[in-house]
Amino acid sequence: MASVAFGYLPILLFLIVALGLSAAFVVLPMIVARFTGAHQPDPQKLSEYECGFPAFEDSRAQFDVRFYLIAILFIVFDLEAAFLFPWAVSLGVTKLVGWIAMMIFLAELGLGLAYAWKKGALEWE
Structure with a gap:
């Protein structure tokens, strides 16, 4: 035992x-x-910087959706960076096919960034 x-x-x-x-x-x-x-601590340090609105208010209050749009774009491009490292490490094995696949992926992300930029999704007042 x-x-x-x-x-x-x-x-x-x-x-x-x-x-x-x-x-x-x-x-x-x-x-x-x-x-x-x-x-x-001062009021500036204690202000809401992550969600854009006070956390403990009326739950039915309207809030700005632009923060969430920028957060989603950040996550998309952060994941892009997460995919680039393993791709770069395995490029010796995947050779030309892996390079072409990543270039297509980067082109799609570039088009998405251009679209978001043109629509003003990255503008903040």
Whole structure:
């Protein structure tokens, strides 16, 4: 029975180290900010910068959809960058066929960017 429990010891140690490190990465920056004076909240720092509208208001209030449009475009082009690295690594294996496929993919993304730019999706007031 003890040998079975002993087999789980590495998993337990891994969990303890992971919890300790994650707690340290969350708590230590807060403590350091308090002691170094970096913790100086003001209305500009506490303003809504991710969603574009106050988080705790009437749920039926209208909000600007342009933020979500730009966020979706960011995700699309971020995924493009995520596809470029494995493609570049495997280009020696895929050769000309892989290169042509990626050029078609990049052309489609370029056309999408030109369309979004022409429609004014990247403009912000």
